[in-house]
Amino acid sequence: MRCKTCEYPLWTIRSRVCPECGSSFAPSDYEFNLNSVRFCCPHCDQQYFGTAPNGHLEPRAFECRNCRRFIDMDEMVLLPREGIDERMTEVRRLPWGNEERSFFSRFFGQVGWGMTRPQEVGRGITEQTSASSALGFGLLINIVSLVFGVGALVLLFVLPLAMGRGGGGAAVGGGLFGIGFVVGVSILGWLIGVAIWGALTHWFIGGIGRERVTIGQTVSALCLTSGPMLLIAVPCLGPYLLLSPATIWWVVSSVLAMHALHGCGGLRATLATIAPPLVLVAAIATLFFVVMFGAVATARTAATAAMTRANSRMDEFSAMALAGTVASYRMQQRGGQFPVHGVELMGGGALNAATMVSGGDPAREYGAKVNGHALGEFASDPALVREAIDALPSGVIAHRVGDFVFTWHGITPSTDPNLWIAVMVPPPSNAGPFGSSTTWWAVEADGDVTEVPLSTRASDLAAQNRLRAGYGLAPLPDLETVLDDQPATR
Incomplete structure (x- = not known):
């Protein structure tokens, strides 16, 4: 929420005047994404979240449940929701509808x-x-x-x-x-x-x-x-x-x-x-x-093949999104280190749960667990992320988050850029409407995304283990054996 005259940030300001240029403002002048802004009572700091389509409170005037004073939305102090970047609170203005x-x-x-x-x-x-x-x-x-x-x-x-x-x-x-x-x-x-x-x-x-x-x-x-x-x-x-x-x-x-x-x-x-x-x-x-x-049979075969390719392409897009998030994470770390646990990439909603599962399958999205918690819980709870990190066993080689198996343990910025750091590997039990996935998508240390088809999977994994051996890294097991609650260890 920034001043419409000078772009000065207006969060936490109790008065309704911009301290930079003196322009007046009110929270009702702005639109927010749902549940992205904390509306705090000006008397006791009790927090409320907007549920209206424009991100405002419903109703906008009410009695505070904590201090029992009658308050209006335009009197309240606003802050971004914890774990959400300021940019995520803004309603996107589509270029085509921007008359300016x-x-x-x-x-x-x-x-x-x-x-x-x-x-x-x-x-x-x-x-x-x-x-x-x-x-x-x-x-x-x-x-x-x-x-x-x-x-x-x-x-x-x-x-x-x-x-x-x-x-x-x-x-x-x-x-x-x-x-x-x-x-x-x-x-x-x-x-x-x-x-x-x-x-x-x-x-x-x-x-x-x-x-x-x-x-x-x-x-x-x-x-x-x-x-x-x-x-x-x-x-x-x-x-x-x-x-x-x-x-x-x-x-x-x-x-x-x-x-x-x-x-x-x-x-x-x-x-x-x-x-x-x-x-x-x-x-x-x-x-x-x-x-x-025979035309109907041909059409069904073509439709099934097209859907299978579409699911595979979605997995590739998920791997590319993960590669970009890892790169952003490393840019913020001293020395460009990799995360410890894959759920760190989900903090603040950087990656959503649908991205972490093959084909965006809702059953897998809500069924996959990490340390006993659903994937979607990690986006807004840093404590759960820390618990997941602490729960990793010593000597871990690979761990699973959804359908991604993370293999970056022991890999440093100075090792080979072709080493796999994460691989989209649906577990054998995750058979979607078109059967189990036959293609893996590997994210390499330099951010490239590589296709690992079923026909060359064994040889590609063997080549990867030879590369790991040159850096003293333990060999990767069959990645389908790395399950939600069973990380691979030495």
Whole structure:
């Protein structure tokens, strides 16, 4: 909470005047993320937490349960919640909805967020987000992609006719009419498709997650993460070479945005977002089955393979997120040392419980335990983190947090950068809807993420142990034997 005139931090200030510039303020002038701010009674410091959609108290005026005095929200002293960085209290302002920015800054800023910060897009969508404005952004992406991507191809054929003699005018007119027709049909099809996709995704999620999420907000999440589709605007090459990567990128961004918007598990967000396009594919496959035998079986096989690949890709993203968090942790440590226990990376919500399990499986997310506690408890309780560190046995080689097995024990900044420090290893008992995972994802000491497929798993583990032996490190066991309550020791 900063002064809107001079950006001076206003936490703990009892008066309602900025000490830097003298501007008046009130807590009700600001919006906060849910349960991220402590509202303290000005008389006894009793703490309360905002549960309204804008992070305010409900009700805003009441009798303090400690000192029994009547207080109003605007009288209270505000502090960030313990363990939460000040930046985590702020409501994200999406670039597209920020009227203070220029049009091009809003447009390309939102494109960038859709490509690289989809979870922030999901968290930034509120009741004030305009679904019609979000649809307008998506339509603009669609039109720009068509004009520059497909339009360039049409011009390659129209221009030679226009420069020639005789009959060229009719061809040019036909070509321009064709461009207009394609753009019109595309706009109509896009509007209908996104509306159906958003409605089905909202229905598949079933209202589970953040309260009061509307269909309009779900549709807005699809539209505001469509930035990757701008790749199709690359003249000539976009519609042919970049269409598939851009579409996959958009779907993955939409999954992450839905996960943040609805607060549901990663697996649920993935299935709910991917299911509507798959339903369309299944409907087409059924139609072909009436005409041609065997089409349905082929469609099912393709859908299962696609979902398996999607789960594997989610595991890779989780490993990349963990690698980035480890790098940030080491930058804050003297000598760049690694953490002692994996739960240290979850402090303050740096990594959530869904990131720590394969495919974001909700059953595994809530079932995995560390020192008898669920993964989500470590984000806001430093005492539990310390207990987990103290509970590690002497001579530990590897320990498990969710589906990550941490192998950094004994590794220092001076050892080989190719040593594994953590590996995404779902335990054998964690068989999801598409079976047990067949791919591991290893995070190396230098932050690289390496795929460890089933076909080379034994040889890769043997090579890793030879590398460890050169630094006097104990060999790693079969990592699937490292369970929630059974660390590997010497």
